[in-house]
Amino acid sequence: MAGRVVEPFRIAVPEEDLTELRTKLRSTRWPERETVDDWSQGVPLNYLRELCEYWVGQYDWRATEARLNAIPQYRTDIDGLGIHFLHVRSPEPDAVPLVLTHGWPGSIIEFEEVIGPLADPVAHGGQAKDAFHVVCPTLPGFGFSDRPAGRGWGIGKIAEAWTVLMRRLGYEKFGAAGGDWGTSVSAEIARLHPESLIGMHLVPPLAPPDPDTVDDLTDRERAALATLEYAAEWESGYSRVHATRPQTVGYGLVDSPAMLCAWIVEKFWAWTDCDGHPENIFSKDALLDNLMFYWLPGTGASSARLYWESIRDVDEWITGTVTETIDVPTGCSVFPKEIQRPSRRWAGKRFTDIRYWNEPAKGGHFGAFEQPDLFVEDLRAFFGTVRP
Numbered sequence: 001m002a003g004r005v006v007e008p009f010r011i012a013v014p015e016e017d018l019t020e021l022r023t024k025l026r027s028t029r030w031p032e033r034e035t036v037d038d039w040s041q042g043v044p045l046n047y048l049r050e051l052c053e054y055w056v057g058q059y060d061w062r063a064t065e066a067r068l069n070a071i072p073q074y075r076t077d078i079d080g081l082g083i084h085f086l087h088v089r090s091p092e093p094d095a096v097p098l099v100l101t102h103g104w105p106g107s108i109i110e111f112e113e114v115i116g117p118l119a120d121p122v123a124h125g126g127q128a129k130d131a132f133h134v135v136c137p138t139l140p141g142f143g144f145s146d147r148p149a150g151r152g153w154g155i156g157k158i159a160e161a162w163t164v165l166m167r168r169l170g171y172e173k174f175g176a177a178g179g180d181w182g183t184s185v186s187a188e189i190a191r192l193h194p195e196s197l198i199g200m201h202l203v204p205p206l207a208p209p210d211p212d213t214v215d216d217l218t219d220r221e222r223a224a225l226a227t228l229e230y231a232a233e234w235e236s237g238y239s240r241v242h243a244t245r246p247q248t249v250g251y252g253l254v255d256s257p258a259m260l261c262a263w264i265v266e267k268f269w270a271w272t273d274c275d276g277h278p279e280n281i282f283s284k285d286a287l288l289d290n291l292m293f294y295w296l297p298g299t300g301a302s303s304a305r306l307y308w309e310s311i312r313d314v315d316e317w318i319t320g321t322v323t324e325t326i327d328v329p330t331g332c333s334v335f336p337k338e339i340q341r342p343s344r345r346w347a348g349k350r351f352t353d354i355r356y357w358n359e360p361a362k363g364g365h366f367g368a369f370e371q372p373d374l375f376v377e378d379l380r381a382f383f384g385t386v387r388p
Contacts, residue, residue: 004168007074007076010073011065013296025055028052031045032045033045043261043269051287051288055257055261059288064292067112072087073085079164086135086136087133089119097133097135097175098118098132098135098379099174100135100182101137101139101162101186104142105267105290107293107294113368113369114379115136117376118131132383133171135165135171137165140153141153141302143294143297144297148302152309154309154313155310155314156188158185162189173196174196175386177379179365180365187205190326198388200331201332201379201383202332202333203335203338203368205332205334206318206340207317207342208321210346218343220341220343221343224341227339244308247301247305249263249304257295264291264294265287268281268282273335317350326350327353331354331357331379333367333378335360335362335363336360336361336364338363339365356385
């Protein structure tokens with residue numbers, strides 16, 4: 001793949017890869033159970049064994065593969081790296097081009113339920129004026145995109161690559177949206193190429209507490225600060241490992257499906273509005289669909305390296321000092337179980353043109369995956385304020 005070529009792509013996993021996965025799962029060497037009766041030490045042994053047994057005996061990757069292959073997929077080379085993406089053109093002629101970016105430990109699976117309503121709203125009970133041409137790229141080092149062989153593929157370079165991708169597809173002006181790393185990539189597109197964006201929707205906006213408000217905090221702002229303090233002590237271990245030793249942890253993530261499963265599924269408990277158990281929100285199949293985007297291409301180490309490249313910048317945006325503003329029209333959704341929940345006045349210090357702000361009644365870090373209807377409603381509402 002070279003130059004500006006965009007090639008159709010289909011997922012076609014060799015059967016021997018699925019056989020190897022089942023063999024590895026069956027030969028897992030399990031630790032003893034946790035010494036508590038909850039998830040406070042990590043994924044409980046009984047649940048992880050249950051999920052992995054389902055993975056071996058009942059999970060059907062071929063059904064997922066067929067479902068995904070019904071969505072138009074492509075690959076193209078950008079700056080020497082093959083990028084995988086979904087591209088669903090709307091039947092509506094005035095649709096707004098939109099690049100949707102996932103994060104870790106997510107994948108394009110996060111957006112599967114929202115693509116149809118966004119691209120063809122009429123077919124899903126909406127209005128033609130709310131249509132989007134939807135582009136969902138897979139981050140470098142994730143899923144079926146290539147793994148960078150050298151350093152430098154941080155969020156700034158990814159933002160440049162997404163801009164190239166959208167222009168290559170014929171979209172000179174477009175919208176950007178996403179969560180987790182997708183929030184930062186979208187904001188970087190706005191910073192580096194504001195002329196290309198009609199607007200961006202962030203889930204959530206990343207902005208630090210405003211020191212000018214320290215003596216006049218609302219109850220919600222106090223709660224947000226308490227959550228950040230709790231996360232720093234109890235929820236950031238994975239991030240520090242990714243940021244400092246992604247190669248070391250990568251050996252386990254690439255070789256052991258049980259390790260990968262625990263490492264990732266724990267976040268679908270910790271970061272979601274799941275009332276104590278991830279399967280209160282997600283089915284086993286949904287959890288494993290997402291997990292397969294890490295296991296099959298062996299991206300446990302390469303996906304972790306994005307933290308090594310860029311998490312220090314993101315940490316500064318969350319808890320540091322605003323030194324640079326972003327002036328592109330912005331929409332924000334702050335779900336109640338999100339870890340970073342800046343108030344509108346805090347976010348306004350970094351994002352100077354907030355056109356839409358919503359705090360949905362339910363949902364967590366994986367907004368589109370957890371609450372697809374609410375996610376679609378918010379995208380439609382925000383982009384309705386900036387559509388040409």
